[in-house]
Amino acid sequence: MSVESWRIRAGGVVQGVGFRPFVYRMARHRGLSGYVRNLGDAGVDILIQGATDALEAFLTDLKQRSPALARLDHVDVQRTDHEIMSEFVIEASGDEGGAGGQLPPDVATCEACVGEILGDSRFHGYWATSCTDCGPRFTVVEGLPYDRPRTSMAAFPMCADCAAEYGNPLDRRYHAQTTACAVCGPTLQFDGEMHDALPRAVRALADGRIVAVKGIGGTHIACDATQPAVIQTLRDRLGRPSQPFAIMGPEELLREYVQLTAEAAAELARSHRPIVVVPKRDQTTLPNVSPGLHTVGAMRPYTGLHHLLFSSIERPLVMTSANRPGEPMLVENERIRKELRGIADHLLLHDRRIVSRCDDSVRRQVAGRWVFLRRSRGLVPQGLRWKLGSESILALGAESDLTFALYDRSLLTVSQHIGTVDDPDTLQFLREAITHLSELTRARPPSVVACDAHPAFLTSQLAEEIASSGAARLVRVQHHASHLAAVLMDNDVREDAVGIALDGYGYGPDGSAWGGELLIVRGRSVERVGSLAPVRLPGGDLAAREPLRIVAAYWKAAGWSDERVASELEKRGMTATAIGVLLRQIDAGVNAPWTTSAGRFLDAVSALLGVCARRTYEGEPAMRLEAAAVGGHPLPLHPQLTRQGAGWRLDLPGWFEELTDLAGEVSVQDMAATAQQALAEGFARMALAVAEEYRLRCIALSGGVAYNDHVVSTILRLCAAHGFDLLTHQHVPSGDGGVSAGQAAYAGLGWTLHDLMGTMPSDQTA
CATH class of the missing domain: 3.30.420.40 (ATPase, nucleotide binding domain)
Structure with a gap:
């Protein structure tokens, strides 16, 4: 039997989604030798060796049976004369740069992990349980390749059990960078104390108290959505007299309060678990959650912590961002304590650092079509394949509901929700987010900087600064011409x-x-x-x-x-x-x-x-x-x-x-x-x-x-x-x-x- 060697480069969303163990299993199943390794932003490099028919079958597997969270934008195959290897292995990550790979977004806790959290397993009751198929990515990663030392999980060395699962190519947690358990992982604290943190938070919510809950990309303020007086207290403290709040609960619980079509239920169940704006069951339902509106934003639990809360709570919870409207979400524990003093009665925090803020995504059905009101958690930093020419571009958006965008080599990456850039804190968040996303995408320095035509916007002034410091061309774009360009593309x-x-x-x-x-x-x-x-x-x-x-x-x-x-x-x-x-x-x-x-x-x-x-x-x-x-x-x-x-x-x-x-x-x-x-x-x-x-x-x-x-x-x-x-x-x-x-x-x-x-x-x- 003649043995051929093929070199395969796979680009797209192929890191942090179980792609390498998938390749390993498929190669072993086909009796092939070779290796697979991450290449940072250049995607995944595969050397595969064996008989021609087995190689072709492997290539079909690669394209048609990839993990659910993976997305292959291209698969390039070349024959090579590489020396024959004796087995198939997973090699250490390389870092060749380029533009073939993308970091996956944060993903809601999968059903397998939820079963372990709520069932009889070593992960029972552990709030930060995750695996290759779920958990935070974008909000914990410092840089590519996506390996644990480059994430905020580096502060939590794995115990022997977690290390064994992490190192086993046949395990669901193989190279799952957020792998952790109660022995070695991040911890919860309720008002600064670890003892009974979760049960105490549940009791506080049941008693009508307002609790700040730190999540994966920011902090929510939570309270019982069925108690109008509690919600009014929250409104008074936040200075939000009428702004609609979102609610969270399992689907069967939400159905008691909102109208859910099959399509809306499917949206709620998507891997990024967006807030979905749906009609209230009737106008007397949740009167103080979204005053004067016929709709309410609803979402399902998407972290282990959320699932643990709702294993003991039988009412929907208000879940609203713990920040002033338009300002960045609170992510540092000390600042959460300072900023929410007098607003939240209690604080349910954890000690895992949030590297990148990321608000919840929001969806709504308009004229029978599902649209984004906000595209953020669960979708960023996935790019869009828009062909806009050969120049690298930084586009800074307008002022309110701001995102920025990076374009390089036919990939447009739109940032997470930034907020309203009219104050120093949000402007600083914008600067930091541009730097971080540029590093993650390996985008070339912009040769074009685009901004709104309004000369007084802080984003327009920042565009002038960036363009002049980098000798880039500045393009001012009328606001509604931007809208038209966006919908056509x-x-x-x-x-x-x-x-x-x-x-x-x-x-x-x-x-x-x-x-x-x-x-x-x-x-x-x-x-x-x-x-x-x-x-x-x-x-x-x-x-x-x-x-x-x-x-x-x-x-x-x-x-x-x-x-x-x-x-x-x-x-x-x-x-x-x-x-x-x-x-x-x-x-x-x-x-x-x-x-x-x-x-x-x-x-x-x-x-x-x-x-x-x-x-x-x-x-x-x-x-x-x-x-x-x-x-x-x-x-x-x-x-x-x-x-x-x-x-x-x-x-x-x-x-x-x-x-x-x-x-x-x-x-x-x-x-x-x-x-x-x-x-x-x-x-x-x-x-x-x-x-x-x-x-x-x-x-x-x-x-x-x-x-x-x-x-x-x-x-x-x-x-x-x-x-x-x-x-x-x-x-x-x-x-x-x-x-x-x-x-x-x-x-x-x-x-x-x-x-x-x-x-x-x-x-x-x-």
Whole structure:
């Protein structure tokens, strides 16, 4: 029998997923000799020797039977003259660099480990039990190759039993870098004491206490989700009067409180265990968990610690991030103790260092399609195969819900959720995360740095700093052009297209506030060809927090007198002094930029209807409006679509006046549904008209408003009726969490933006 030698390079997610022991078992099964070893970021190197038919069978096994968590992006095979080996072995890791391997993300505790934690095994009751198929990766790793000395588990030498399993290629824990047990692994402490840490935490939660729980990528604050008074105490302490909290529990427990379709249950069970936004069972369910909303974010336990808690707790728990909104998650024990003093009654902490913060991922079904509200834990740092050219790119995102993105050699890696970068702590977290992810991905130093067009964003200033220090080219990208680039690349579409951007805010080329835009892509040119009719945004950011100010702007744009506007605002509780200042701002255009924002329009309707007149968290007025519209029946009120120069305008001020006149005669439900329908129908009509005018066959939708189920469903239905398949996001968020990916695409593809319309009304000047 002639013996051949094949050299195989496998790239993709092949480290930390049991790939080498899988290769070992398959080679032994086929009677082959050779070796397998990790190559750091270059993937896995395999030398395989034997008869040709056995080698071909092995290659088929490699491609078709890989571990569930592995992902093969490429398998390269070459014949070689290597000396014949006597057996198949697993060799020590090498470090050749390159771009063939990717570190896997954190993975929820597998069923086998849960069985050991809750059953009769040496891992019984041990909170940090894991194996090759589960447990933390990204949040504990310092660098590649992914071996224990390069993780925060290096501080915990293995006991004899763990070392034996770790070293056995046929064991489930072979080279599982987080292998540990109660004898040798990280420990839990409750209020600084190890004794009975878990039982004491369970008793505290059952007694209505608020407990901080340190996890794998950050810290949650937990309490009983069925006790409104406890939740109100938590809200008062955190200063979050209305922000929706997520709940956690086993699936059978969650079903008592939320509506779970088969698809939603499948989402909850995915290996990254996301928070899944689902309808409440009824509007009396969990009233203080997500006030004013018809949905709640739910997730299943995803760590051994969670499973142990719910083995003794029979109610769902609130699980909300232990940090101020937009700021980095707390991960260091001393800082947790300091920052949560006066907020949490008790602290359930562990002594394993969190190397990388990583918030929970969030999913929701919109118009029948599952989308990311946040793409973070369980998915980062897995890359996306986007071909954006040969230059290496760092894209820094916008400001809120920020992620950054690294692009190198056809791989785009979008970071974990960073937060709102408007303070020193979050900016420092961003800097550290860029450095760490660059090291893990082995990305080349950027030759292009992309950022938002807004000059005052800290991310824009950081981009200038990085570009100048590294002699890189700086590319400023208009916010909604980023959204369009992201959704097209998310669908692997490179043809000319119409793009609908429905969003809250984006800095326009003339300093105006864009947010309801129609763009087209032709070649490398992005052209603005439609928008909402502009209104003033009195007070700038203040108008977003107090949307009655936008209501006044819509009334003024509809031609109302100051006296009539003042009278209506007084009825809604605004003082005469505040009204006077507001009207002067609108009339003079002082600190009142023009805006075409779809998000601000929905905010204004929410305030007009008395649904939400003051925002306490990002997106609140529009989210409450969507909830208020559930079960409502839209009225046949259609805003006028007009030509303006080379583009189109949707006249919402005139329509807003009609809606105001119906107040008191029509239910809030129906009026809320009417507003959403009008916005969606108006933009669908505009997009279809532009598609016909420019002979384009592709329509895409992105932006924060693209999370509104009714808006997206309506646009989808109208596009389908005219033969168009509406493109929406699949792999990155449609909100600002996807902006960095879009910036990278815009810069890499060499796009340029042209505004064919201007923002100000044609009959007015600044």
